Amino acid sequence: MKAEEDESNEEVEMVEIFVMGKRYKVPKGLTIMTALEYAGYKFTRGCGCRGGFCGACSTVFRTKDEYKLRMDLACQTAVEDGMFLVQLPFMPAVREDYDVEEVDPEEHDNVLLDYYPEVARCVSCNTCTKACPQDIEVMDYVQAALRGDIERTAELSFDCIQCGLCSIRCPADIKHYHMAQMARRIHAKYNQPESDELAERVKEIKEGKYDEEMEKLVNMEREILKKRYDERDIKEEG
Amino acid sequence: MEGHLYYPGCTLKTKASDYEDSAMKVMDKLGEPLVEMDDWYCCGAVQSLAEDDIMHQIAPIRTMCCAQEQGEDEIVTLCDMCYNVLRQANDRMKEREDDLETMNEFLDEDPDYEGGVEVYHLFHLLEDMKDEIEEAVETPLNDLVVAPYYGCMLLRPDNVAIDETEDPEIMEGLLELLGLEVLENPKRTECCGSYHTVNRSDIVEKRVEDIVSHAVDEGAEAMVLSCPLCQFNLDYHQRATEFEIPVFYLTELMALAFGLDIEVKNHKIDPRSLLKEKGIVE
Numbered sequence: 001m002k003a004e005e006d007e008s009n010e011e012v013e014m015v016e017i018f019v020m021g022k023r024y025k026v027p028k029g030l031t032i033m034t035a036l037e038y039a040g041y042k043f044t045r046g047c048g049c050r051g052g053f054c055g056a057c058s059t060v061f062r063t064k065d066e067y068k069l070r071m072d073l074a075c076q077t078a079v080e081d082g083m084f085l086v087q088l089p090f091m092p093a094v095r096e097d098y099d100v101e102e103v104d105p106e107e108h109d110n111v112l113l114d115y116y117p118e119v120a121r122c123v124s125c126n127t128c129t130k131a132c133p134q135d136i137e138v139m140d141y142v143q144a145a146l147r148g149d150i151e152r153t154a155e156l157s158f159d160c161i162q163c164g165l166c167s168i169r170c171p172a173d174i175k176h177y178h179m180a181q182m183a184r185r186i187h188a189k190y191n192q193p194e195s196d197e198l199a200e201r202v203k204e205i206k207e208g209k210y211d212e213e214m215e216k217l218v219n220m221e222r223e224i225l226k227k228r229y230d231e232r233d234i235k236e237e238g
Numbered sequence: 239m240e241g242h243l244y245y246p247g248c249t250l251k252t253k254a255s256d257y258e259d260s261a262m263k264v265m266d267k268l269g270e271p272l273v274e275m276d277d278w279y280c281c282g283a284v285q286s287l288a289e290d291d292i293m294h295q296i297a298p299i300r301t302m303c304c305a306q307e308q309g310e311d312e313i314v315t316l317c318d319m320c321y322n323v324l325r326q327a328n329d330r331m332k333e334r335e336d337d338l339e340t341m342n343e344f345l346d347e348d349p350d351y352e353g354g355v356e357v358y359h360l361f362h363l364l365e366d367m368k369d370e371i372e373e374a375v376e377t378p379l380n381d382l383v384v385a386p387y388y389g390c391m392l393l394r395p396d397n398v399a400i401d402e403t404e405d406p407e408i409m410e411g412l413l414e415l416l417g418l419e420v421l422e423n424p425k426r427t428e429c430c431g432s433y434h435t436v437n438r439s440d441i442v443e444k445r446v447e448d449i450v451s452h453a454v455d456e457g458a459e460a461m462v463l464s465c466p467l468c469q470f471n472l473d474y475h476q477r478a479t480e481f482e483i484p485v486f487y488l489t490e491l492m493a494l495a496f497g498l499d500i501e502v503k504n505h506k507i508d509p510r511s512l513l514k515e516k517g518i519v520e
Contacts, residue, residue: 109252124279124297130347146280147251
């Protein structure tokens, strides 16, 4: 009964990882992010929400005897024995400037291609899809963009957290996530119906309806705030 | 499956939507509808000729895998460039076992391509439906004189040609069924200038001048073709010449002869005044 022994002796099983080539022993079960911190690294960039939502902690790694380079979020992936790791502090990819008022898809042959022409270089290798920690069909939305289907691009890319791993792997140098964000903005602006509820809520906020409540939250003690968050009502979709 | 598994290609969804619209209507009328594939990928538009370049064969082969996934063994294209690229890539995989193996190893997480899909152009289908076409004609386009134009992609290289490379007549045969006066066009297999339109429009303008002037000298009132890039070049670049004749997709004229409405969204030279003059549309 190994597990019980571990518990009774308070011994933790350790795994061996390599961070930028240097060997460390870290407790099994840590995420890549906490393992790096255990090893003494401190994050000033490449770390955000720690909850798998913000996309700041994209990471690349290989494990022993594996020919494939794998990608994931450091805060969501457990360390494995023999992992070779590095954190990516930033994804160099230029986001094009546009005014959402001036990108009416009806006035362009293909507005996404006008701003991100490298989309046409896609060779359908699917490397982007394999890189995506969100399991998005990235290649399929790039292909949809190429044929001017903004709605499909927006819908397929909806779960994107802008981590940029797709773009760092792409042999065609496409900036998938910036392009898809543009598609979602255009889709929201030009294709989807305006929400009456949203307009009403914005009006209420502007009139100061929630100022008092907000002020309370801002000054609330951390523990109470946490409790309130955990116990909050979540409205069902639809 | 009823009808034919249809691979559109990106241009048919944007700059050549008139072609898709008219082809769909024509094939519906002929009782052989085009059914768009569940999934498909951009063909790449230009066939890579490098011997060791497998990377650029992936996109067309992915589309073959999509057809295979749907349990079909044929796909049909409207665009000449898509036809050419898909056909060449597909033939290469069928002919070269090593290439197919390399491809399938790269596609590791997806099902292997087994090489069982055939690529056709719409003209292959129409060629086999001449009786049906003749029957479907409601308004013969008797008064209109047209010059057929093939360009390169339907005819070269020889192993993927849909007809005799130097002396094709598949389009002439189809146009005659519609009652049109079809000119003999010796320039019909010459290149329109193709992708030079992107940054060397001077080259394309010379090609267009040469091609259109010969047709007009013979009395052509319009050009007819099936390649979206040829259509764009012959249509758009006529502005640099003294000519101004409409450039139709063959299926547009077929739709009109069948008494069907067509969309006119992509034409730079608006064909409607000519069609009115000939009493084809009101």
